Amino acid sequence: MCGIVGAIAARPVAGILLEGLRRLEYRGYDSAGMAVLDQGQISRLRRIGKVQALADACEQQPLAGHLGIAHTRWATHGKPSEQNAHPHMSGERLAVVHNGIIENFEPLKRDLQQQGYTFTSETDTEVVAHLLDQELQHGLTLVEALRQTMTQLEGAFALGVIHADLPEQLLTARKGSPLVIGVGIGENFIASDQLALLPVTDRFMFLEDGDIAVLEADQIRVLDAQGQAVERAVTTFEHGQASAEKGEFRHFMLKEIYEQPRVMQAVLEGRVASGHLLEQAFGSEASAIFDQVKQVQIVACGTSYHAGMVAKYWIEELVGIPCMVEVASEFRYRPVVLPEGTLLLTLSQSGETADSLAALREVKDRVLATLAICNVPGSSLVRESDISLMTNAGPEIGVASTKAFTSQLVALMLTTIALGRRHGLGRDKEAELIAALEQLPVLLQQLLALDGPIEAMSAHFAEKHHALFLGRNVLYPVAMEGALKLKEISYIHAEAYPAGELKHGPLALVDKDMPVIAVAPRNGMLDKLKANLQEVRARGGELFVFAGCEESIQPEEGVHVIHLPAMPQVLDPIAFTLPLQLLSYHVAVLKGTDVDQPRNLAKSVTVE
Numbered sequence: 189m190c191g192i193v194g195a196i197a198a199r200p201v202a203g204i205l206l207e208g209l210r211r212l213e214y215r216g217y218d219s220a221g222m223a224v225l226d227q228g229q230i231s232r233l234r235r236i237g238k239v240q241a242l243a244d245a246c247e248q249q250p251l252a253g254h255l256g257i258a259h260t261r262w263a264t265h266g267k268p269s270e271q272n273a274h275p276h277m278s279g280e281r282l283a284v285v286h287n288g289i290i291e292n293f294e295p296l297k298r299d300l301q302q303q304g305y306t307f308t309s310e311t312d313t314e315v316v317a318h319l320l321d322q323e324l325q326h327g328l329t330l331v332e333a334l335r336q337t338m339t340q341l342e343g344a345f346a347l348g349v350i351h352a353d354l355p356e357q358l359l360t361a362r363k364g365s366p367l368v369i370g371v372g373i374g375e376n377f378i379a380s381d382q383l384a385l386l387p388v389t390d391r392f393m394f395l396e397d398g399d400i401a402v403l404e405a406d407q408i409r410v411l412d413a414q415g416q417a418v419e420r421a422v423t424t425f426e427h428g429q430a431s432a433e434k435g436e437f438r439h440f441m442l443k444e445i446y447e448q449p450r451v452m453q454a455v456l457e458g459r460v461a462s463g464h465l466l467e468q469a470f471g472s473e474a475s476a477i478f479d480q481v482k483q484v485q486i487v488a489c490g491t492s493y494h495a496g497m498v499a500k501y502w503i504e505e506l507v508g509i510p511c512m513v514e515v516a517s518e519f520r521y522r523p524v525v526l527p528e529g530t531l532l533l534t535l536s537q538s539g540e541t542a543d544s545l546a547a548l549r550e551v552k553d554r555v556l557a558t559l560a561i562c563n564v565p566g567s568s569l570v571r572e573s574d575i576s577l578m579t580n581a582g583p584e585i586g587v588a589s590t591k592a593f594t595s596q597l598v599a600l601m602l603t604t605i606a607l608g609r610r611h612g613l614g615r616d617k618e619a620e621l622i623a624a625l626e627q628l629p630v631l632l633q634q635l636l637a638l639d640g641p642i643e644a645m646s647a648h649f650a651e652k653h654h655a656l657f658l659g660r661n662v663l664y665p666v667a668m669e670g671a672l673k674l675k676e677i678s679y680i681h682a683e684a685y686p687a688g689e690l691k692h693g694p695l696a697l698v699d700k701d702m703p704v705i706a707v708a709p710r711n712g713m714l715d716k717l718k719a720n721l722q723e724v725r726a727r728g729g730e731l732f733v734f735a736g737c738e739e740s741i742q743p744e745e746g747v748h749v750i751h752l753p754a755m756p757q758v759l760d761p762i763a764f765t766l767p768l769q770l771l772s773y774h775v776a777v778l779k780g781t782d783v784d785q786p787r788n789l790a791k792s793v794t795v796e
């Protein structure tokens with residue numbers, strides 16, 4: 189994934205680059221580096237580890253200069269090491285930072301080696317630096333060299349390039365990887381994400397695939413994939429900068445869990461009025477599209493995939509049309525059958541997830557229409573879909589997704605209502621569902637009051653190595669999400685099962701060292717779930733139950749119960765998620781892991 193940032197300004201840029209990298213650490217954090225042009229020379233500093241290691245090095249060895257590029261890495265080609273850290277250089281006068289993957293780097297590297305280029309890293313990026321140099325040797329300008337180089341690259345990339353002979357220019361290009369230009373006053377910037385640049389600007393320009401931009405301190409020139417000069421719109425950042433700060437919270441993840449009552453309001457705002465959905469929120473073409481939908485195909489990854497699984501239960505129950513859900517990395521590579529009238533619904537917090545984007549591109553011409561539910565306006569997924577609905581959750585910094593998931597669920601319920609209108613979901617039912625959604629801010633506030641008991645419960649997990657999560661029906665995907673949260677931030681191996689599957693295999697694992705977490709709402713499946721829980725108790729397994737009402741399940745020896753407040757049943761998937769988020773959070777804190785930046789992960793997975 190990696191994060192890139194670059195700046196050209198009248199003031200020294202090293203501090204701007206470092207702050208930008210800190211804000212991009214969610215994209216990867218195994219090494220960091222920067223290259224700054226000062227008095228005709230490029231100075232480069234690289235360090236293994238987090239951005240702080242680079243910041244410490246910059247204290248020892250300050251980098252002056254008004255033009256620079258910087259990078260925080262998530263290793264794909266070559267282990268985390270100083271040699272593999274970006275920026276990469278060709279000679280002493282050209283430096284490059286790259287986010288993405290150059291798929292054909294091996295043949296390119298062989299060719300370059302045959303022509304005498306020496307490689308100092310194992311990365312795919314270094315070929316870009318040498319290809320640029322090769323084109324410059326052929327007499328091209330740097331912009332021409334960049335265009336020529338881009339034609340040779342297969343894969344996805346966002347690039348930042350500086351050259352010691354061009355102290356007034358920062359070059360950038362993108363194809364398939366995210367990149368924004370930050371528009372300042374007498375200074376301009378590039379970054380993988382707007383968040384990186386919020387301290388210096390709130391005005392942003394998004395590049396299209398294949399664009400090259402030349403940034404000078406007081407102008408930006410953009411050339412499209414055909415080399416034609418084009419204008420790209422400048423937009424103002426919508427969320428308050430405060431969202432990118434941790435405030436009084438110990439971790440971003442905890443802050444983002446606590447933001448959920450407010451986020452529930454934000455996702456509903458402007459979308460519902462007087463008990464009705466305002467369908468225009470999906471865009472002016474949405475109504476005509478919804479009229480023709482005969483089935484829905486949802487495609488997403490990770491947490492967003494779990495949200496999609498919840499939607500399958502809702503759409504098939506409340507709309508009565510088929511809904512298929514698949515992880516994007518599988519969907520994109522198989523010959524999928526898409527019956528006539530299919531709405532392709534992609535779900536993504538970032539809108540830049542490589543597999544989800546590829547899935548969209550793969551089939552967009554074969555479906556009725558494409559709908560993106562996404563948290564980042566202007567992201568690739570949103571731009572490339574016919575219609576979209578923003579989740580309005582605000583920037584999510586913690587690598588483990590929390591508020592993005594619950595806001596996706598609300599957006600999915602709004603989508604269910606829009607489709608349901610065409611399939612017999614009456615006005616009364618619509619009003620009932622919306623009234624339930626409107627209770628969410630208060631309900632989630634009440635759920636946050638369970639933080640203390642959940643923290644106490646977390647102590648039982650600190651020494652455990654495995655955990656099982658059980659749910660039935662619409663809470664099965666919620667159990668999956670609970671297991672994902674626990675494994676990614678506490679490194680406890682956790683799996684989720686539909687409770688009815690327990691006796692078909694996983695029960696063999698249950699003993700006193702295998703805590704079993706169950707989500708048990710008050711609905712028709714409760715008695716069946718209770719029977720499954722008995723199966724666990726009978727094998728000595730310790731149970732941790734989140735129960736939907738007082739009467740349903742009582743604590744006893746080996747059975748720990750946290751009761752949730754009463755709520756409309758349709759809210760179960762959203763409401764039961766929050767306690768599971770808190771449980772994972774507290775277990776991770778007890779285990780002392782890096783909650784916001786768990787090992788080996790990155791927030792925005794813009795590579796395959």
Ligand code: F6R
Nearest residue numbers: 490491492536537538541588589
């Ligand atoms: C887990 C998590 C990931 C993401 C996945 C998809 O907490 O955050 O599983 O959900 O990488 O990312 P988006 O939603 O940005 O497409």
